[in-house]
Amino acid sequence: MEEIKLFCPATIANVSCGFDVLGLCLEQPGDEMIIRKSSSPGIQITKIVGQDLPLENQKNVAGVAGLALLNELKELHAGFEIEIYKNIKPGSGIGSSAASAAGAVFGINQLLGQPFSAKELILFAMQGEFLASGALHADNVAPALLGGFTLVRSYNPLDVIRLPVPAELMATVIHPQLEVKTADARSVLKHSVSLKNAITQWGNLGGLISALYTNDYDLLSRCLHDEIIEPLRSVLIPGFDEVKATALAHGALGSGISGSGPSIFALSKSKSTAKEIASAMADVYRKFEVDYDVHVSKINCEGIKVL
Amino acid sequence: MEEIKLFCPATIANVSCGFDVLGLCLEQPGDEMIIRKSSSPGIQITKIVGQDLPLENQKNVAGVAGLALLNELKELHAGFEIEIYKNIKPGSGIGSSAASAAGAVFGINQLLGQPFSAKELILFAMQGEFLASGALHADNVAPALLGGFTLVRSYNPLDVIRLPVPAELMATVIHPQLEVKTADARSVLKHSVSLKNAITQWGNLGGLISALYTNDYDLLSRCLHDEIIEPLRSVLIPGFDEVKATALAHGALGSGISGSGPSIFALSKSKSTAKEIASAMADVYRKFEVDYDVHVSKINCEGIKVL
Structure with missing residues (x-):
């Protein structure tokens, strides 16, 4: 195989009660990537369509992640060209950088005959995330690579668990075109939490994982x-409370901040409910005269796909 | 049915990563209780064998829990006599009060033709726990009533989830005859925890619940x-670090404080390993010249049993 074309999906990190550990993979939206073998060693990002992002390896998450893989493999003569067709907007909070980082390592791994497992690829993709956010986090790249729901139990060593997905589960995501800098979203967090709130949070995460296994x-x-992060971060997202209340009023099982925002997700049990929620969420931002994108998606159980 | 004889098992609360939410039920040790209908209304504790505990209703967890049930049912004319044969030592940290409280409500419910579900009985049994510890906690009474592993997701309203049990799982529990007052065990806790440790804890609890579903x-x-509670409470239990290290060295899957101590539990995958751990743990307390009881038990998937 000389060339591979990929679909690299958006992801929702945290999912309310699973701050820094839980993530899920969407069917839509997603980027496309073409990765092909090249005679010049290393990685060359030859084209980025849809967003104004740097082509230089060391400034692009796909380049950084891909090079991390090649360095580990000591494939110093291998060369790859990467084209990225972005549909996931950077800064939206649905794993735009994760899609590119995960796509790069997935594609290169395929073209090299799969020397690494999907779980091993997470470590390389995390290097891309480090470039994007300054933190080695896996809660978007893990679901992008493994599909479904994932739990990052530990980083040291990395221990990622693939969780089952109830078949009828749907996601609605609205991305208001407001900028929430990841640095701001991080800076509002407190270093300590009350034991009481922490107990509530781990009770809820435990219950959620049981719910995934039992449909x-x-x-x-x-x-x-989420009694810990959402109250702090939601103030950075104008309209959050109203959008969430609207989603719940229209039948959402739950609603919260996607990753560090500003996207807001809602989960529901049927496609018609998910669409109704999308329309109701959109009404809120239309009223506020804020531009938005809205997505309705099944949970993606496969993760990155070869097209 | 005029009379019922019950086996009321010991339980392990917290189970390392599940402070205040997780519990499991043991096959051994356990109390026996005889509960019979009586012509005089209310509850009379007529006999307690094995421990010096108060017979007065309002001072005994079985009386308080039983009356909570009768009050809810408005069965003001119903009367019951209770005999308790204690094998679980009060203050041991393996749910002695929970066994009595849960046993009383289970037995009375049976004799009344089961007006309440097992989950509903938890609320009454918690009243007994309140007498014993000053807190309305369910992490011992829930596994005593439901069997297996239980997750108390929420108290308000009460939401308890029964979790599956891997078939080969065994528990070893050693009870060093040292007094750790529940009040002391509570007072060493801090009101706040670091966000970092909280994330580690909910990652571990999430992983543990996944492990129960997937064997x-x-x-x-x-x-x-347990990076939050164990470091604070273990200093109250002389020999804890050595007992835990010994259990792990002899093949335990994990080891920690049972409830608020001083009992120390270890989980393992086979009866022979569980017995070996018991003998190794006992060696430690023999060396320290501390008296102890040691128990080896399967996980009890039924909870309280009618004998």
């Missing part, structure tokens, strides 16, 4: 709360 | 850590 949508709904 | 003993083992 218990009611339990899932009861667990989709 | 993944390795994952279970990786998750049996």
Whole structure:
């Protein structure tokens, strides 16, 4: 195989009660990437369509992640060209950088005959995330690479668990075109939390994981709360409270901030409910005269796909 | 039915990463209780064998829990006599009060034709726990009533989830005859925890719950850590570090404080390993010249049993 074309999906990190550990993969939106073998060693990003992002290797998450893989493999003579067709907007909070970082390592790994497992690829993709956010986090790249829901149990060593997905689960995501800098979203966090809130949070995360294994949508709904991060970060997202309340009023199982925002997600049990939620969420931002993108998607159980 | 004889098992609360939410039920040790209908209304504790505990209703967890049930049912004319044969030592940290409180409500519910579900009985049994510890906690009474592993997701309203049990899982519990007052065990806790430690804890609890659903003993083992409570409480239990290290050296999947101590538990994958751990743990306390009881038990998937 000389060339591969990929679909690299958006992802929702945290999912309310799973700050820094939980993530899920979407069917839509997603980027496309073409990766091909090249005679010149290293990685060359030859084209980026749809967004104004740097082509230089060391400034692009795909380049950094891909080079991390090649360095580990000591494939110093291998060369790859990468084209990126961005549909996921950077800064939207649905894993734009993760899609590119994960896509690069997935594609290169395929073209090299799969020397690494999908779980091993997470480590390389995390290097791309480090460039994007200054933190080695895996809660977007893990679901992008493995699909479904993922739990990053530990970083040291990396321990990622693939969780099952209830078949009817749908996601709605609205991206208001407001800028929330990841640095701001980080700076509002407190270094300590009350033991009481922490207990509530781990009770909810435990319940949510049980719900995923038992297809218990009611339990899932009861667990989709975040008493720790959401109260701090939601103030950075104008309209958050109203959008969330609207989603719940239209049948969402739960709603919260996607990653560090500003996108807001809602989970629901059917496509028609998910669409209704999308329309109701959009009404809120139209009223506020804020531009938005809205997405309705099944949970993507495969992750990155070869097209 | 006029009379019922019950086996009321010991339980392990917290189970390392699940402070205040997780509990599991043991096959051994356990109390026996005889509960019979009586012509005089209310509850009379007529006999307690094995421990010096108060017979007065309002001072005994079984009386308080039983009356909570009768009050809810408005069965003001119903009367019951209770005999308690204690094998679980009060203050041991393996749910002695929970066994009595849960046993009382389970037995009375049976004799009344089961007006309440097992989950509903938890609320009444918690009233007994309130008498014993000053807190309305359910992490011992829930596994005593439901069996297996239980997750108390929320108290307001009460939301308890029954979790599956990997078939080969065994518990070893050593009870050093040292007094750790529940009040002391509570007073060493801090009101706040670092966000970093909280994330580690909910990652581990999430992983542990996944491990229970997938019979993944390795994952279970990786998750049996407590970076929040154990470092604070273990200093109240002389020999804790050595007992825990010994259990792990003899093949335990994990080891920690049972409830608020002083009992120390270890989980393992086979009866022979569980017995070996018991003998090694006992050696430590023999060396320290501390008396102890040691128990080896399967996980009890039924909870309280009618004998």
